[in-house]
Amino acid sequence: MTEQQEPVHNELSENEQILERKNKLRLWREENSAYPNDFKRDALALELHTQWFSLSEEQLEEAHYTVSIAGRIMTRRLMGKASFIHVQDMSGKMQCYITQNIIGVEAYQAFKKWDIGDIVGVEGEIFKTKTGELSVRAKSIRLLTKALRPLPDKFHGLQEIETRYRQRYLDLIMSDNTRRVFSIRSKTINAIRDFLCQQGFLEVETPMMHVLAGGAAAKPFVTHHNALDMQLYLRIAPELYLKRLVVGGMEKVFEINRNFRNEGMSVRHNPEFTMVEFYQAYADYQDMMNISEQLFQFIAHTVLGRFDFNYQGHHYDFSKPFMRLTMAESIIKYHPELTADTICDATALKRALDTLKLPYKKTDSVAKLQLILFEETVEEKLIDPTFITAYPAEVSPLARRNAEDPNIVDRFELFIAGREIANAFSELNDPEDQAARFHLQMKEKADGDEEAMPYDEDYITALEYGLPPTAGEGIGIDRLVMLLTDSPSIRDVILFPHMRPKA
Numbered sequence: 070m071t072e073q074q075e076p077v078h079n080e081l082s083e084n085e086q087i088l089e090r091k092n093k094l095r096l097w098r099e100e101n102s103a104y105p106n107d108f109k110r111d112a113l114a115l116e117l118h119t120q121w122f123s124l125s126e127e128q129l130e131e132a133h134y135t136v137s138i139a140g141r142i143m144t145r146r147l148m149g150k151a152s153f154i155h156v157q158d159m160s161g162k163m164q165c166y167i168t169q170n171i172i173g174v175e176a177y178q179a180f181k182k183w184d185i186g187d188i189v190g191v192e193g194e195i196f197k198t199k200t201g202e203l204s205v206r207a208k209s210i211r212l213l214t215k216a217l218r219p220l221p222d223k224f225h226g227l228q229e230i231e232t233r234y235r236q237r238y239l240d241l242i243m244s245d246n247t248r249r250v251f252s253i254r255s256k257t258i259n260a261i262r263d264f265l266c267q268q269g270f271l272e273v274e275t276p277m278m279h280v281l282a283g284g285a286a287a288k289p290f291v292t293h294h295n296a297l298d299m300q301l302y303l304r305i306a307p308e309l310y311l312k313r314l315v316v317g318g319m320e321k322v323f324e325i326n327r328n329f330r331n332e333g334m335s336v337r338h339n340p341e342f343t344m345v346e347f348y349q350a351y352a353d354y355q356d357m358m359n360i361s362e363q364l365f366q367f368i369a370h371t372v373l374g375r376f377d378f379n380y381q382g383h384h385y386d387f388s389k390p391f392m393r394l395t396m397a398e399s400i401i402k403y404h405p406e407l408t409a410d411t412i413c414d415a416t417a418l419k420r421a422l423d424t425l426k427l428p429y430k431k432t433d434s435v436a437k438l439q440l441i442l443f444e445e446t447v448e449e450k451l452i453d454p455t456f457i458t459a460y461p462a463e464v465s466p467l468a469r470r471n472a473e474d475p476n477i478v479d480r481f482e483l484f485i486a487g488r489e490i491a492n493a494f495s496e497l498n499d500p501e502d503q504a505a506r507f508h509l510q511m512k513e514k515a516d517g518d519e520e521a522m523p524y525d526e527d528y529i530t531a532l533e534y535g536l537p538p539t540a541g542e543g544i545g546i547d548r549l550v551m552l553l554t555d556s557p558s559i560r561d562v563i564l565f566p567h568m569r570p571k572a
Contacts, residue, residue, distance in 0.1 A: 086219045090184060094215045108190035108213055112136040115160035117195060118203055126197045138163055138205060139190040139213065141242065143220075147181060153204075156191060157242075164204040165191050172209055179212075186216030186242075234566050250554045253372055254562055257550055258325060260371040261345050264364050270321040270347055275310035277303065277327065283528070284308035284467075286520040287330040290340075303329035308467065308541065311348050312496060313531045315539050323347035325546070336558040337488050337548065340567055348496070348541035354479045357493040357542045358456050361483060362391055364544075365454075372553060380486055380552050383452060391483070395459035399447050400439060418442060436461030436476075451484035466506040466522055468494035483544075490549060493542030500532035 081089070097103045117136060121129065140158035150169040155162045169177035183189070193207040221243055233240040233247070240247045262272065280299070282289035284306030292301050307326045314322050325345045332338060349356070369376050369387045376388035394402070397412045404421055411417035418438035422429050427445050429438060439461060451457070459477045462470055468478035480494035497503050507529070513521035550562040560566035 090217045110137050110139040113160040114163040121195050122203050129196050134195045137192045141188050142185050166204050167207045186220045188214035253554050254550045256372045260368045264367045265323045270323045273322050275307045281523045281525050283522050283525050288519045290329050290331045305330050309528045315348050316531045316536050320350035339559050343546040344543050346543040350537040350539050352540040353495040357540045380555050391454040393456045403447050436463035440464050449487040454485045456481045469497045491544040496539040498536035504529050
């Protein structure tokens, strides 16, 4: 299918083209037929190609199959009394053959004045051209919407990245790949929902405005409720509400949720992002690792039709077991100067950080020093899917302590392509231990840590009624979609990413 368009008044400036199109709209209004809303479409381009492409020209001529399609004119070739256009709908493009002999002189002359970008409705029979392209031979064609602005230049498309993000509607019109990316995003979310529902999880909804910004270590967005005259925070995580539900007897729950974190922006971070969090009673973090592997396999096979794919030049295969390392093992792997004997020695850790010129506080504990070294030097090297386990308890205020070593918790983070994709742990269900951890977080906040968690008295009260042994997990959907679509930036997979306003 050709993608060539006819020249679109290249000699005219954009403003001149807009003025010309507005004049056409004025004449259309005078005919009392502008912007009709009674055209009924009964077929999409992809459906027609799937159903009819394998038939021969003769078979299609015998079928006399009539369809009504609608969409945006993306290309056209005017050839005297006959023309070809490509009409684009949500599923793809369909070529249409427009002739004066069939639709009539008056209708054909009106059609010739329409522009690329206009939205039309076409009724006609399916046939194949001599070159074998499936097409619609128009019996009638109607202008449904007048495009007052010209589409981007046909040869360069929409290459300017900032424009693609600011005017996503243009990006979607012009780019097959962009439409593919967001189709995969939708299918990914549906696959997550299907998998969890098949596993017996119940989908729920929890508040997006919180009295306390809890459930994660992050700086929140602050808002104000006028009627209640109180400060509220946009949700940084739904975790504490979901665990309240497990206390209430909803033993397997999940929420596909929007979260908001007032932090820096990068190719991996957007202040508003999408996650799925799910919690299961009578399970532990090991169960979550097993569920994660099954879920990622299900998503890949459902969305892509296979388990393997390429991301930024690296091949991934979700059918293979994911690697499992403790945080200490991963640091030692990439820092051979450290050993199992020195990984918990503050002096050795500070020496390693000094060598790398990485900042830390003199008062930082061994756990904090390990975390800095891990986040700054190890994460980016975890290319193949890897579960990192045994996080220090000090940096995991909501996770259950390990039964054999209370200095670490039963937690993992899943890394793929050098970035965190998921975070999970056996939940802390001891209300006294949780209260003590909250108090430590409050001390961190008093010492200037803006991301430290507040003391949540109501959550402690809920735990005092009894949270069964539970495991929970959160998965970043935006980053997962980046992987599945080979997208280098998180902005490529968010329809309307946050941008600084234009001057």
